[in-house]
Amino acid sequence: MQQALPDVAVVGAGIVGLSTAYALLERGVEVRVYEQGAPGNGQSGGESRIFRHAHGDPRLVRDTQDSRAVYDEWSERLGVPLISGDGAVAIGPSVDDSLPLLQEAGVAAHRLDSAQLAERLPALASYDGPAMVDERGGSIHTRAMVGALVEALGDRLVTDEVLSVRPVGGEVEVRSGGRTDRYRAAVVCAGRGTDHLARTVGLSIPVEHAAHVRLTFAVRGAAPARLSTLQDSSGVFGETGVYAAASADHTRFAVGLSGHTPVREDGSVLAPGDLEDLARRAARYVSRALPGLDPDPVEVRHCWVTRLPWGEDGIGVWEREGILFPVGHNLFKQAPGLGRKLAAAAAGEPLPDLLRPEARLGAPPA
Ligand SMILES: Cc1cc2nc3c(=O)[nH]c(=O)nc-3n(C[C@H](O)[C@H](O)[C@H](O)COP(=O)(O)OP(=O)(O)OC[C@H]3O[C@@H](n4cnc5c(N)ncnc54)[C@H](O)[C@@H]3O)c2cc1C
Known part of the structure; x- marks a missing residue:
């Protein structure tokens, strides 16, 4: 036609x-x-992103609920699972701020004890601080x-x-x-x-332009049945702004730190050495926090970031x-x-x- x-x-x-x-x-x-x-x-490049409802702005929590509903519709129509059913886990003090906002908006989110956390995230080292899961969050199958x-x-x-x-x-x-x-x-x-x-x-x-780096690590041994996404604000493993998402088959976990390095008005990276430092810190975090991963990265993703000042x-x-x-x-x-x-x-x-x-x-x- x-x-x-x-x-x-x-x-x-x-x-x-x-x-x-x-x-x-x-x-x-x-x-x-x-x-x-x-x-x-x-x-948008690379494998996997986090889908989560947790945001400081309650209006954005609702907007994300709208988006999740469209994800469901499109998964069905396109015949492709777009978000894993593994949930989005957060650990650290941010849990105490996020959980009430999520529950008020009707998002299926609840606290996890350390045994439940280990079941959701078998790659994570032992941790017994505040933890929660957003049941309708998970890894987006980006590709x-x-x-x-x-x-x-x-x-x-x-x-x-x-x-x-x-x-x-x-x-x-x-x-x-x-x-x-x-x-x-x-x-x-x-x-x-x-x-x-x-x-x-x-x-x-x-808009503020910046450059960022994220590393992907192989899961040791057999792929776990469940591999939730992770946001770690705890500092227990030496970093406070960590995010991680899984590949669709649970054999790889991509880990990044929330830091960026600024970009000049002409588009050039101000301090390229910052990227090496961010990558080194992400690898060090993995060796402390995620013993279920092989600490040698299998993929490095450099990318641009565009952020609004608010x-x-x-x-x-x-x-x-x-x-x-x-x-x-x-x-x-x-x-x-x-x-x-x-x-x-x-x-x-x-x-x-x-x-x-x-x-x-x-x-x-x-
Ligand atoms: C490592 C990393 C981790 C992230 N983690 C998350 C996460 O966990 N959860 C989440 O929600 N988001 C995450 N993000 C952010 C998210 O990936 C981006 O916000 C999103 O992909 C932006 O998509 P976009 O379509 O706006 O931009 P892009 O994907 O950059 O697409 C813009 C496109 O426009 C094209 N283009 C540009 N100029 C022109 C032109 N003049 N003519 C024609 N084409 C042009 C470019 O080639 C490009 O393909 C992450 C980003 C990175 C890099």
């Missing part, structure tokens, strides 16, 4: 652009997705998700770099390497390129004359829900106030 001419352009085939484009198709809106490189190989969305989009996805987007006579003109086209609306999901394209329409987005999980969507610019960090868990809201706005519905930058979604409560 011949496709109709696209109404909406999406710039970028990371998880946000792919989710937005798929949500447009769900609404019957034709779309063209521009990707300059390989889909899902920017900030399976990107692959399924790319397949669903088919030849709506084109390999091309967008140089500019601008409003022209009530439409949006998109100029890319090989073509100039006009659309009813455009959604710029270009990751670290989003604020650059926003400047072409006079918007200045206060919080690690902050999200904002800037809008100018039919062009939307979503920005934030830790967007994998939000992507299906965010994609649906961006698709609705690109199709002519109002953008929810919660997503506007003035709402500072994801800001920790004062």
Whole structure:
């Protein structure tokens, strides 16, 4: 069947652009997705991410619940499990702050004693401090998700770099390497390129750019039946901002520290040695905290990070004359829900106030 001419352009085939484009198709809106490189190989690259509901901002807890519901729908429709059923574990003092917010929002989360924790996370060393599990959290199967969305989009996805987007006579003109086209609306999901394209329409987005590294380790012995994700704020094993997520087959665990190294205005990394230091600290953490892993990493993932100044999980969507610019960090868990809201706005519905930058979604409560 011949496709109709696209109404909406999406710039970028990371998880946000792919989710937005798929949500447009769900609404019957034709779309063209521009990707300059390989889909899902920017900030969305690598195997696994954490899906968790725990956030300091209760509005973001609810927004994540919306996203989880869309994950379920898409898993079913695409025929691919997108999130493991292993739960998201947190240990350390953050548990006392997070658990009441989760329970108030109706998220299935509860405390774990040390035996229950060992059952959820057999790779973890003995620990008897505060611990909890978010039962509907878990490891996102990132590569399976990107692959399924790319397949669903088919030849709506084109390999091309967008140089500019601008409003022209009530439409949006998109100029890319090989073509100039006009659309009813455009959604710029270009990751670290989003604020650059926003400047072409006079918007200045206060995004902070940084570089980050995460290591992946092999699980020793047979793969455990269950391998929850981990967030460790305890300091018991020498670090306070640790996150980890499992591969779909439970044979690998990717571990990172929440630190980043800043990037200059021209895009260059300020102190590349910081990345080596972060990687060394992550490996040292593994040798202390996760005896169930082989401490020699099997994969190293370097990546760019784009964060809003109001919080690690902050999200904002800037809008100018039919062009939307979503920005934030830790967007994998939000992507299906965010994609649906961006698709609705690109199709002519109002953008929810919660997503506007003035709402500072994801800001920790004062
Ligand atoms: C190591 C690591 C761990 C993380 N852990 C988590 C986690 O546990 N949970 C979570 O929810 N999130 C996590 N995140 C964050 C999450 O992965 C990102 O927020 C998310 O992937 C961003 O997706 P995106 O689509 O906005 O950007 P990207 O994936 O970067 O996609 C943008 C795409 O746009 C393309 N592009 C850019 N400019 C142009 C142009 N001019 N023309 C055409 N194409 C263009 C790029 O090539 C790229 O493919 C983590 C990130 C990293 C790196």
